[in-house]
Structure formats: structure tokens, C-alpha cells
Amino acid sequence: MPDRVTVLLAAGGEAWEAPALRLLNGGASLVLKRCVDLTDLLASAGTGEADVAVVSGELSGLDADAVVQLLRDDVRCVAVGGDQDALTRIGVVAAVAEPDLALLPDVVGSAGTRELVVDPEPEREPSFDRAGTRGRVVAVHGPAGAPGRTTLAIGLAAEHAHRGHGTVLVDADPHGGAVAQHLGVLDEVSGLLAAARLVNAGSLDAAAFARCRRQVSERFEVLTGLPRPDRWVEARPGVLDAVLERAAEVGDVIVDTGFSLEDDADLGRPVSRNQLTLDALATADHVVAVGTAEPTGLARLARTLVELREHTDAPVTVVVNRMRDSLGWGRRDIVGMVEGYIRPAGVHFLPEDRATVDKALVAGRSVVELGDSALRRAIAEVHARVLAGHAAQKPPISR
Ligand SMILES: Nc1ncnc2c1ncn2[C@@H]1O[C@H](COP(=O)(O)OP(=O)(O)OP(=O)(O)O)[C@@H](O)[C@H]1O
Ligand SMILES: [Mg+2]
Known part of the structure; x- marks a missing residue:
């Protein structure tokens, strides 16, 4: 049995x-x-x-x-x-x-x-295969206050797939995954926990990893996240590294992360509550830091930019979300603030666009799949900075 x-x-x-x-x-x-x-x-x-x-x-x-x-x-x-x-x-x-x-x-x-059983589907063919080349790993991070990490991670992944590249979106938010819900993947199985279990058993090979992922569209696959926040403990150090290495074998990888960079692996905790986020940032080839445009959002974003220096050597692209005219400061002011903290690979703005994100949430789709909108165009600009022209062969991951 x-x-x-x-x-x-x-x-x-x-x-x-x-x-x-x-x-x-x-x-x-x-x-x-x-x-x-x-x-x-x-x-x-x-x-x-x-x-x-x-x-x-x-x-x-x-x-x-x-x-x-x-x-x-x-x-x-x-x-x-x-x-x-x-x-x-x-x-x-x-x-x-x-x-x-x-x-x-x-x-x-x-x-x-x-929540740990892998897809029983018999040996499905992967929908795409990089044939031996390694994809890029892009981590989307941002502070507390729900600045739009998940919305942006999904948007970047969908845009990349839409442009013909095999894409794996990994939900690595240790505080509870939301990607499945955003995309209407109604599945009780957690891809991440299933993969973690296989890593622990030493059997996360390409075929097993394919069974952990779910297909969203032709070139877009997702590894769903933790079903409950209290399962973070199973993401012990090394698990996400192994998962991302496998994911990069099948496509370019976008990782949705949690809000905190605190390493609290003491006080009796077996691993840091934020291990997944820290591992994603350490492995990423490019980090996208997202914050919101209002005063608290910008203050939190500034702190994140400072903290990020300790956790990644990768280029950082900054995205300021929910930008609107009523705030009283313009793009130039914000770019100036950002450059006071880091030398960013780029600074981009996403407009406040409640109607489009609501439509996407209700439909269980990305804003990209809904067709043209100001938000989609802005996400495409971030995509061009972070992922376009980078689908070339790269050496294996080394940390
Ligand atoms: N540009 C935007 N305009 C309007 N609403 C937005 C925009 N971007 C995101 N939102 C909304 O803000 C809320 C938070 O977004 P999202 O879930 O992507 O944030 P998060 O940073 O992943 O949050 P969490 O901490 O819950 O993981 C959602 O309701 C989303 O629809
Ligand atoms: Mg989220």
C-alpha cells in the first residue's frame, strides 16, 4: 500500500x-x-x-x-x-x-x-529542454509590506516564456507560497516539498524533478511553494541549491523569495527561517529588488538594498512598484535615492494598476497573459533588462 x-x-x-x-x-x-x-x-x-x-x-x-x-x-x-x-x-x-x-x-x-507526493503521472516528456546548457537564475526579492514580489516574479516568468524561452518559476517564499494561488494551480501537492524530499533521499534526478513541476503554458512551468508557513523547516541548507541546479538544466529560472534576510539559525532553530530566501540570493545570477513607491515602501526598499550587499554579488535591478503621480515625487528623485545606496543594474517603475492585477488574480493568470496593459509593458521593460539576450550557454553553478 x-x-x-x-x-x-x-x-x-x-x-x-x-x-x-x-x-x-x-x-x-x-x-x-x-x-x-x-x-x-x-x-x-x-x-x-x-x-x-x-x-x-x-x-x-x-x-x-x-x-x-x-x-x-x-x-x-x-x-x-x-x-x-x-x-x-x-x-x-x-x-x-x-x-x-x-x-x-x-x-x-x-x-x-x-503534500509530499510527486506527480504520479507516468514519465511525461519535459515540455522543453536546454540540451545541456544552463539557464540563468533570477531571484525576485523585496521587503515586508507585500511590495509585489510574486506579481513581478510571475510576470517576468510569463514574459520570458511568451518570448519563446523555457522558464521555470520556483516559489521559494519560506513564509508560505502564493504562486500556485496566483496562477490557479489547484493542486495540494507542493512541488518544493516534493523536490526537497527527493533531495534528502538523494534522488532528485531530471525525471523526478519533472514530476515535481506543473505546467502553466507551453514553455512555462512552476514549482509550487510551501503549503503552510510552518513547513519552512524542511528547506534545510542545500535543498534549494540542488533544486535550482536542476531547474537551470531545463530553463531560465525565476525565484520568488520571502521578505526577510534575517539569518535566525540560532535560538534553537535548526535552520534559518529565511534559509530559502538566503539560498536563492546566494545562487542567483541576477537579483531583482522590488519595493513600493510610497514613503514606507521606499524606506524599506532602501534597507533591503543595504542588506542585499551582504547576501549577493550578483547585479541588482531595482523595481519600484505601484508608482503614481499623487505621491509627490518623480522618477528622478527615486533613482537618486536608490543610487545613494547601491549602483543598480537598472531602476524601473511599474504603475499602480489595480484593475489589471485584479483581473489577473480572478482569472488565475499572469498580467502578461491578459494582453496589453501599462503594467505588462513595464514588466516587459524589466524583462528586457534582466533576461533578454541572456539565454546563452553558461558554466555550471558554482557558489
Ligand atoms: N502594480 C500594482 N498595482 C496594483 N496592485 C498591485 C500591483 N502590484 C501588486 N499589486 C497587488 O499588491 C498585492 C501584493 O502583491 P504580491 O502578492 O505580488 O506581493 P508580495 O510582495 O509577493 O507579497 P507577500 O509578502 O504576500 O508574498 C496583491 O494584491 C497584488 O495584486
Ligand atoms: Mg508573495
Whole structure:
């Protein structure tokens, strides 16, 4: 039975062990082994047969390192009892309070497979293939306040595909992916989690990666993002690097990232909450920094431009979104401000255009696919700066 979730149980002698065993052997899951302690659990996970570890929240030695070691063996950790906040911080996927034990089968079920199953479609031919050349990686980043990272990343990818280039859009926002929703990809499977799982298992080959992606249009494919913000922990360091390397084998790659560059891989966290964003920026050949044109947006953008210097050596193109005349400053003022912080590859402006973005959101399409608009023309200008004329062969990624 391929979709039975296999479980290792390490209850540390707690009284809930017997009822948990009964609940978890009920049908959708199967307990492979009762482990006597953490050492036993880690060794058992190493056999590669288990999907989920159900552990006592008080299990002796359970810490961030142990959780990451389990993830490397592709085993997600669900805790029963203990301090839920502290457990979530060390990377436990879900924590169930002891009185709620009846919820355990559901929690284990969703931790186990649902969002992680790759497309069962048999060996579909990739819709495009670069035949041995490597595509470019463009990371779209920007500060908090929803400046339009996703809208722009989708627009750039759609424009690039529209111009005849194989394009992979990777949703790497660690705070929860939105690309699938924007594009109407109604699929419960997370391409990114599926790919992460394959990386952990050492089996992300070209065919497996093709099954993780979804097709949007003829030359436009998407790797959908995290289904819930709390799954960020599975993007341990190295996962996105491997994914982007594969993606660049099949096309030029646009990466939608999160808003924060803070490296918070301490305070008991196994990896930084922003690991995906940091990895995307470190790998990118070109970074697009997007901010909004109003005062708070520009102040945040300025801080981002300063912070970016520490995270990438790639050229940075600045995009100021939602530009409108009523703000009282012009393009020249903003270009001057930007150049006070960095030497940009270019500074571009996207107009405030609620009607077009709303139409795109409702239709589940990119603004590019809707036909001509001021916003689309502005995105095409950014595309020309960042991606046009760059579809040439490049050497393999080196960091
Ligand atoms: N040029 C524009 N004119 C009007 N509305 C826009 C424009 N660009 C983006 N928006 C709207 O702003 C909102 C945020 O955009 P988007 O989701 O792309 O931002 P984000 O930076 O990815 O945000 P998040 O932090 O949620 O990931 C959306 O409702 C989007 O439709
Ligand atoms: Mg977004």
C-alpha cells in the first residue's frame, strides 16, 4: 500500500504510548517500530522506511540537531505533549497536546505524505529542454509590506516564456507560497516539498524533478511553494541549491523569495527561517529588488538594498512598484535615492494598476497573459533588462 504513512514511535515511556499505538495502527498509518530512546529512533530512521516519527515532547535529547537528522532521512517529527512553541522552534512539524491524542492519526497523515507526493503521472516528456546548457537564475526579492514580489516574479516568468524561452518559476517564499494561488494551480501537492524530499533521499534526478513541476503554458512551468508557513523547516541548507541546479538544466529560472534576510539559525532553530530566501540570493545570477513607491515602501526598499550587499554579488535591478503621480515625487528623485545606496543594474517603475492585477488574480493568470496593459509593458521593460539576450550557454553553478 503506497499511501500508508509509516511511523516510528518514541514515547519515552509515557502513558499515551498504548492508545497511540492503537490509533496509529488503525488503517491510514502503520507503526513500524517502538523505539526505546532517541538513539534508537535516529538509527531506525536511517533505514529509510519511515515517513513520520511520533515522539514524546519531553523525549530526552530531542533538539534541533535531532530533528534535522530525522529530516535528512526524510522523516518528519510529530510530538505529543511538551512545550508546543519550543517544539515548533526546533522544527517539529506538529505538536499534539496529550488530551488531544485522538487527533494524532490526522496530524500524522498530513505530516506524512499528502503534500509530499510527486506527480504520479507516468514519465511525461519535459515540455522543453536546454540540451545541456544552463539557464540563468533570477531571484525576485523585496521587503515586508507585500511590495509585489510574486506579481513581478510571475510576470517576468510569463514574459520570458511568451518570448519563446523555457522558464521555470520556483516559489521559494519560506513564509508560505502564493504562486500556485496566483496562477490557479489547484493542486495540494507542493512541488518544493516534493523536490526537497527527493533531495534528502538523494534522488532528485531530471525525471523526478519533472514530476515535481506543473505546467502553466507551453514553455512555462512552476514549482509550487510551501503549503503552510510552518513547513519552512524542511528547506534545510542545500535543498534549494540542488533544486535550482536542476531547474537551470531545463530553463531560465525565476525565484520568488520571502521578505526577510534575517539569518535566525540560532535560538534553537535548526535552520534559518529565511534559509530559502538566503539560498536563492546566494545562487542567483541576477537579483531583482522590488519595493513600493510610497514613503514606507521606499524606506524599506532602501534597507533591503543595504542588506542585499551582504547576501549577493550578483547585479541588482531595482523595481519600484505601484508608482503614481499623487505621491509627490518623480522618477528622478527615486533613482537618486536608490543610487545613494547601491549602483543598480537598472531602476524601473511599474504603475499602480489595480484593475489589471485584479483581473489577473480572478482569472488565475499572469498580467502578461491578459494582453496589453501599462503594467505588462513595464514588466516587459524589466524583462528586457534582466533576461533578454541572456539565454546563452553558461558554466555550471558554482557558489
Ligand atoms: N502594480 C500594482 N498595482 C496594483 N496592485 C498591485 C500591483 N502590484 C501588486 N499589486 C497587488 O499588491 C498585492 C501584493 O502583491 P504580491 O502578492 O505580488 O506581493 P508580495 O510582495 O509577493 O507579497 P507577500 O509578502 O504576500 O508574498 C496583491 O494584491 C497584488 O495584486
Ligand atoms: Mg508573495
